[in-house]
Amino acid sequence: MRHHVAGRKLSRSCGHRTALRRNLVAALFHRGRIETTEAKARAIRGQAEKLITLAKRGLAAGEEDSGRGVHARRLAAGRMARWATDAEGVRVDVVKKLFEEIAPRYMDRPGGYTRMYKLGPRKGDAAPMALLELVEE
Numbered sequence: 863m864r865h866h867v868a869g870r871k872l873s874r875s876c877g878h879r880t881a882l883r884r885n886l887v888a889a890l891f892h893r894g895r896i897e898t899t900e901a902k903a904r905a906i907r908g909q910a911e912k913l914i915t916l917a918k919r920g921l922a923a924g925e926e927d928s929g930r931g932v933h934a935r936r937l938a939a940g941r942m943a944r945w946a947t948d949a950e951g952v953r954v955d956v957v958k959k960l961f962e963e964i965a966p967r968y969m970d971r972p973g974g975y976t977r978m979y980k981l982g983p984r985k986g987d988a989a990p991m992a993l994l995e996l997v998e999e
Contacts, residue, residue, distance in 0.1 A: 870905045883909060888943035888956045890976075891964060895995035903978050903992040910994075913938055914975045917965035935961060964996065971997075 872879055886906045890896050891913075896903075920934025938957050945953045968975050974997065981991040 870901060872901060872905060884941070884943040887913065888946045890994060890996065891942075891956050891960050892946035892948070892954055895993060897981065897991060897993050899984075900978075900980065900990040900992040903994040907976050907978065907994065909941070911973065911975055913942060913960065914965060914968055915973070917960050918969060921961065921965050921969070 872882065874882065882902070883906050886896065886898065886902060887910050890906070890910055916934055916938055920931045920938075923930035923934065935957060938960060942956065944955065944957055946956050948954055977995050977997050979993040979995075981993055983989065984991050
């Protein structure tokens with residue numbers, strides 16, 4: 863029985879799975895939308911939502927208590943890949959983007975920051991594909 867066992871294995875080892883989730887969440891925050899398999903999209907959706915909520919709380923606490931804001935940034939940096947690379951090969955600080963662009967956009971929204979569209983099977987192996995994106999106001 864799988865009582866209190868969270869997460870999906872995705873047919874990967876522990877370290878590979880952790881790196882995959884961190885990189886997919888960073889790519890989602892960097893680009894705003896990612897196209898991946900349905901299983902991977904479902905696996906990272908909750909983690910992305912929790913990181914946005916953490917950033918919102920960090921921004922709200924940062925106005926009154928700067929220590930909590932710094933703590934929230936450090937927690938977010940530990941839970942996702944810090945850097946993402948754009949098309950030109952330039953490194954982008956994803957944690958900074960999360961706190962300065964993404965979290966303020968959702969300050970009045972109580973949840974539901976991501977949306978998933980099913981795209982159908984992939985041509986090569988017929989894996990079900992999905993588009994995971996950040997909701998725009």
